[in-house]
Amino acid sequence: MDRLNIVSEKRLCLGCGLCETIGKEKGYRVALSEETGFYALSLPRERDPQIEKEILNCCPSVNLSGDGSGSIWGRRIKAFNAYSTDPEIRHAASSGGVVTSLCLFLLKTGHVSAVLHVAQEEGNPLSNKLVLSRNRQELLSRCSSRYAPSRTFHDIRDFLDSDDTFCFVGKPCDVFVMKRYLDGHPEYGGKIRFFISIFCAGMPSYNATKEIFARHDCSEADLVSLKYRGNGWPGYFAASFRNDKTIKMDYATSWGKVLGRHIHFRCKICPDGVGLHGDIAVGDAWQTANGYPDFTERPGKSFVLVRTETADRLIREAVEQNAIVTENLDIDSLSKIQPTQHRRRCAVGYRILGIQLMTFGLFRIRKMHLFRLMMHYNPAKGLKNTFGCIARYRRLFE
Numbered sequence: 232m233d234r235l236n237i238v239s240e241k242r243l244c245l246g247c248g249l250c251e252t253i254g255k256e257k258g259y260r261v262a263l264s265e266e267t268g269f270y271a272l273s274l275p276r277e278r279d280p281q282i283e284k285e286i287l288n289c290c291p292s293v294n295l296s297g298d299g300s301g302s303i304w305g306r307r308i309k310a311f312n313a314y315s316t317d318p319e320i321r322h323a324a325s326s327g328g329v330v331t332s333l334c335l336f337l338l339k340t341g342h343v344s345a346v347l348h349v350a351q352e353e354g355n356p357l358s359n360k361l362v363l364s365r366n367r368q369e370l371l372s373r374c375s376s377r378y379a380p381s382r383t384f385h386d387i388r389d390f391l392d393s394d395d396t397f398c399f400v401g402k403p404c405d406v407f408v409m410k411r412y413l414d415g416h417p418e419y420g421g422k423i424r425f426f427i428s429i430f431c432a433g434m435p436s437y438n439a440t441k442e443i444f445a446r447h448d449c450s451e452a453d454l455v456s457l458k459y460r461g462n463g464w465p466g467y468f469a470a471s472f473r474n475d476k477t478i479k480m481d482y483a484t485s486w487g488k489v490l491g492r493h494i495h496f497r498c499k500i501c502p503d504g505v506g507l508h509g510d511i512a513v514g515d516a517w518q519t520a521n522g523y524p525d526f527t528e529r530p531g532k533s534f535v536l537v538r539t540e541t542a543d544r545l546i547r548e549a550v551e552q553n554a555i556v557t558e559n560l561d562i563d564s565l566s567k568i569q570p571t572q573h574r575r576r577c578a579v580g581y582r583i584l585g586i587q588l589m590t591f592g593l594f595r596i597r598k599m600h601l602f603r604l605m606m607h608y609n610p611a612k613g614l615k616n617t618f619g620c621i622a623r624y625r626r627l628f629e
């Protein structure tokens with residue numbers, strides 16, 4: 232089996248949609264599977280080696296590309312906590328509303344003319360889509376995390392062909408794909424001026440959202456609105472339905488008991504949940520209690536890892552012009568604030584090893600320094616991860 236066959240048939244496709252942009256005319260499609268609740272590539276009968284070369288060059292399922300730092304939290308110039316000075320944005324957003332406020336700042340100051348980011352598809356509250364926002368109202372209505380898949384890149388050329396200049400917001404794998412695609416398309420050089428990566432613990436299946444509906448005896452067919460979190464920090468999973476039914480579920484239950492248990496298998500072996508390729512990476516600056524994140528409701532706060540000089544300049548401007556407020560962050564405390572991310576960065580090399588063996592070398596690994604990261608992890612536990620991962624992978628096909 233060749234690499235793309237393995238990706239599409241062995242449930243390793245993240246469904247980002249780029250294959251469709253590259254190979255639509257030749258029948259390369261990315262479609263939602265009712266069974267898994269994830270988007271996945273379907274290959275045409277007549278394969279095209281030239282198209283597949285380009286797909287494989289960008290594919291986030293195959294390419295594990297690091298920043299060369301070998302550091303758990305990645306290369307960075309600065310790190311701090313922050314929140315939006317706009318109370319409405321701070322309240323509606325996932326954590327501190329920093330992503331939305333920085334996007335708004337970039338628009339207001341003319342650094343970019345539009346923001347490309349993932350939000351709910353208009354008229355279809357369950358579905359996610361890449362959208363373009365140009366003002367505060369659009370950004371505000373589209374902030375906060377969507378804990379479900381998105382076929383983000385299937386029509387990316389339509390956006391890039393416009394006269395706009397963009398800030399791109401996405402999960403770490405989205406930022407990787409976007410940058411890699413642009414590297415191969417100099418005609419779009421300079422179109423994306425700024426990359427914001429959110430931290431990511433993995434993408435839950437659409438079926439996880441439907442499971443929450445089913446637990447409350449609600450049906451997708453009656454869905455009117457759906458927000459996964461926000462309106463507080465961490466806020467609530469909130470859905471409303473045509474028959475006046477509503478669901479309101481706290482974050483510890485929605486993420487901890489349902490959504491987080493249905494994440495894509497490929498995300499479990501992802502070595503970059505920390506946004507290595509963003510100009511900045513942003514996550515939840517949880518308070519901790521007894522050494523663990525504490526999800527008690529309070530005003531939202533994000534942490535920001537500043538990775539590039541461009542980002543450093545922008546943040547200084549944004550602070551000077553009172554778009555965001557920053558606070559001190561002790562980088563060593565991140566391992567307690569984000570224990571899952573910390574553990575995964577250290578253990579993931581062992582998991583990748585298992586799947587690399589099972590797929591006879593599917594992954595192209597560059598600048599990831601997996602062995603250096605593995606040194607932070609107990610080898611016996613690491614090997615347990617290797618075999619556990621192989622077992623889970625095999626169970627996917629039972």
Ligand SMILES: Cc1cc2nc3c(=O)[nH]c(=O)nc-3n(C[C@H](O)[C@H](O)[C@H](O)COP(=O)(O)OP(=O)(O)OC[C@H]3O[C@@H](n4cnc5c(N)ncnc54)[C@H](O)[C@@H]3O)c2cc1C
Pocket residue numbers: 323324325326327328329330331332348349350359373374375376377378379380381400401402405429430431432433434435504513514515516531533569572
């Ligand atoms: C699947 C998923 C897993 C996550 N896991 C973690 C984690 O382990 N640790 C952690 O600290 N944070 C995680 N986050 C990020 C976190 O939820 C917040 O997005 C982050 O803290 C930024 O908060 P904010 O208030 O500054 O962002 P906001 O101002 O609320 O802006 C959020 C931005 O994220 C974009 N976005 C929302 N959903 C998606 C999506 N599915 N794909 C791409 N872009 C999207 C929106 O378009 C918006 O621009 C995850 C987010 C997602 C979507």
